[in-house]
Amino acid sequence: MNSATLNKIPLITLVGQPNSGKTTLFNHLSGKKSKTVNYPGSTVEYSISKILSKHAVNADILDSPGIISLIPSSPDEKLSVDTLYSHPKFGRPDIVAVTVDSSQLSRHLYLVRQLIDSNFRVIVVLTMNDILQKRNGDFRKQAQQHSEL
Numbered sequence: 001m002n003s004a005t006l007n008k009i010p011l012i013t014l015v016g017q018p019n020s021g022k023t024t025l026f027n028h029l030s031g032k033k034s035k036t037v038n039y040p041g042s043t044v045e046y047s048i049s050k051i052l053s054k055h056a057v058n059a060d061i062l063d064s065p066g067i068i069s070l071i072p073s074s075p076d077e078k079l080s081v082d083t084l085y086s087h088p089k090f091g092r093p094d095i096v097a098v099t100v101d102s103s104q105l106s107r108h109l110y111l112v113r114q115l116i117d118s119n120f121r122v123i124v125v126l127t128m129n130d131i132l133q134k135r136n137g138d139f140r141k142q143a144q145q146h147s148e149l
């Protein structure tokens with residue numbers, strides 16, 4: 001049973017590497033005040049909320065613990081990956097919004113590739129653009145370097 005069955009609205013699950021800005025985006029979209037910390041692994045539980053009507057998206061948003069890859073390397077990561085495929089309460093997401101740290105593209109794009117290859121419907125959310133700009137980085141140039149992904 002997915003969220004559409006439970007709540008009649010689609011479920012967007014936030015996925016991304018630890019410290020990539022998932023909870024910050026979740027708070028922005030939901031108006032919640034979940035803790036954001038500049039330290040990987042700050043989110044250990046799943047939080048769900050309806051997206052605020054001012055964003056004009058009628059969907060639930062689910063915050064999740066960070067994952068590095070869809071191929072887990074520890075029991076904790078396996079649980080997170082299994083839960084992404086099928087959350088015990090909310091099911092499989094209708095859309096996965098993957099947060100990608102623009103200042104560390106090479107580390108983050110592999111997960112995007114894996115999510116697409118696993119047939120999730122993926123939205124890529126670029127975070128940390130301000131950090132990239134402070135370094136005079138150019139997102140398009142970085143993206144071209146990784147066009148093979």
Ligand SMILES: Nc1nc2c(ncn2[C@@H]2O[C@H](COP(=O)(O)OP(=O)(O)OP(=O)(O)O)[C@@H](O)[C@H]2O)c(=O)[nH]1
Pocket residue numbers: 016017018019020021022023024025035036037038039040041042043044064065066067099127128129130131
């Ligand atoms: N400069 C900058 N900082 C950001 C941005 N987005 C998030 N942050 C900061 O980055 C840190 C990590 O953000 P979180 O939202 O907690 O990241 P997360 O992906 O939820 O992290 P985990 O739960 O550990 O996986 C926090 O200190 C945020 O304030 C951004 O676009 N720019």
Ligand SMILES: [Mg+2]
Pocket residue numbers: 022023024042043064065
């Ligand atoms: Mg978090």
